Amino acid sequence: xxxxxxxxxxxxxxxxxxxxxxxxxxxxxxxxxxxxxxxxxxxxxxxxxxxxxxxxxxxxxxxxxxxxxxxxxxxxxxxxxxxxxxxxxxxxxxxxxxxxxxxxxxxxxxxxxxxxxxxxxxxxxxxxxxxxxxxxxxxxxxxxxxxxxxxxxxxxxxxxxxxxxxxxxxxxxxxxxxxxxxxxxxxxxxxxxxxxxxxxxxxxxxx
Amino acid sequence: xxxxxxxxxxxxxxxxxxxxxxxxxxxxxxxxxxxxxxxxxxxxxxxxxxxxxxxxxxxxxxxxxxxxxxxxxxxxxxxxxxxxxxxxxxxxxxxxxxxxxxxxxxxxxxxxxxxxxxxxxxxxxxxxxxxxxxxxxxxxxxxxxxxxxxxxxxxxxxxxxxxxxxxxxxxxxxxxxxxxxxxxxxxxxxxxxxxxxxxxxxxxxxx
Numbered sequence: 475x476x477x478x479x480x481x482x483x484x485x486x487x488x489x490x491x492x493x494x495x496x497x498x499x500x501x502x503x504x505x506x507x508x509x510x511x512x513x514x515x516x517x518x519x520x521x522x523x524x525x526x527x528x529x530x531x532x533x534x535x536x537x538x539x540x541x542x543x544x545x546x547x548x549x550x551x552x553x554x555x556x557x558x559x560x561x562x563x564x565x566x567x568x569x570x571x572x573x574x575x576x577x578x579x580x581x582x583x584x585x586x587x588x589x590x591x592x593x594x595x596x597x598x599x600x601x602x603x604x605x606x607x608x609x610x611x612x613x614x615x616x617x618x619x620x621x622x623x624x625x626x627x628x629x630x631x632x633x634x635x636x637x638x639x640x641x642x643x644x645x646x647x648x649x650x651x652x653x654x655x656x657x658x659x660x661x662x663x664x665x666x667x668x669x670x671x672x673x674x675x676x677x678x679x680x681x
Numbered sequence: 682x683x684x685x686x687x688x689x690x691x692x693x694x695x696x697x698x699x700x701x702x703x704x705x706x707x708x709x710x711x712x713x714x715x716x717x718x719x720x721x722x723x724x725x726x727x728x729x730x731x732x733x734x735x736x737x738x739x740x741x742x743x744x745x746x747x748x749x750x751x752x753x754x755x756x757x758x759x760x761x762x763x764x765x766x767x768x769x770x771x772x773x774x775x776x777x778x779x780x781x782x783x784x785x786x787x788x789x790x791x792x793x794x795x796x797x798x799x800x801x802x803x804x805x806x807x808x809x810x811x812x813x814x815x816x817x818x819x820x821x822x823x824x825x826x827x828x829x830x831x832x833x834x835x836x837x838x839x840x841x842x843x844x845x846x847x848x849x850x851x852x853x854x855x856x857x858x859x860x861x862x863x864x865x866x867x868x869x870x871x872x873x874x875x876x877x878x879x880x881x882x883x884x885x886x887x888x
Contacts, residue, residue, distance in 0.1 A: 512720025637874050648855035667844050674881045
């Protein structure tokens, strides 16, 4: 699924005027990615969406509310992705492998949106930031539980589960920084290689 | 060395008015990190440095020139760091381990500056970007050469040297995103753990 389709789908869920909200969301992601949250005006977003300068305020209370909505929906979608990956198996090796593969593929495909929601956290209000950090904490919990299970079964070995879990997620998040459409590798190629790297990071023998 | 001292040292080299330039550099890093390049004005930087609104123009032709100087000096310094690490040994295992440890420690200590120079590349002019990308290409070359040597000696095994080299650097760069002063781990603790992770990523037996 392309980044555009993904954003459209994300933004069009459960809203009375899906087209206008989706267009604003897409325009905001592109603007925040290229000029940053603080370098983007509500007028920039509205006009890039083909709407009147103040149109953003029909759908969102502020630029920050729009960033928060993009961030909340994006983070929840990724949490669903990694939970679904873990639910497909009982074997920690398969669980971690599938989780990393799906997490990395997602960050390659949706790299523009992922950069915005990972790099503009400091632009959120204190209350909104707390809500997003709670979802991000769940990412850590999911990965840590899988690594802990692998250590318990003897499949994994690591001197620090917490830092290893962070590093596995970090590796996937940074894909959004360097990945370019039409570059050397497809999202699938990166995802498959990163699955191997993550399994090696937790010391899976023979990986 | 603290981030402030590091930036001071970097900015104070070979300039006729080290204090003014260093203060502008520090103020620019902090402003770009918190509001982004496009969300920061030259006035913001000058006044944060305790100078008159137009003072930046005494030392730099533009805000972009200042970002470029920070970026060029910062990238060159990191390239020197990883080249020095590799030069300390002939053993690819030690070379990669030392390289990762020093690269990661640097990105934890100087995380604010590292975020700016990694995340604001698109704000550079085409000519300046080309110069920075040439230095970044050298990062890849250094890491790839070490991994290739390790594969040649049989110490490393990887199905894709190029992607593995990118992932090793990526893991270090992303430390600048998540690392916080006074958080759970010291820069040394992260550096030592990441050394292990990187050696596992290249398949070092028993790591």
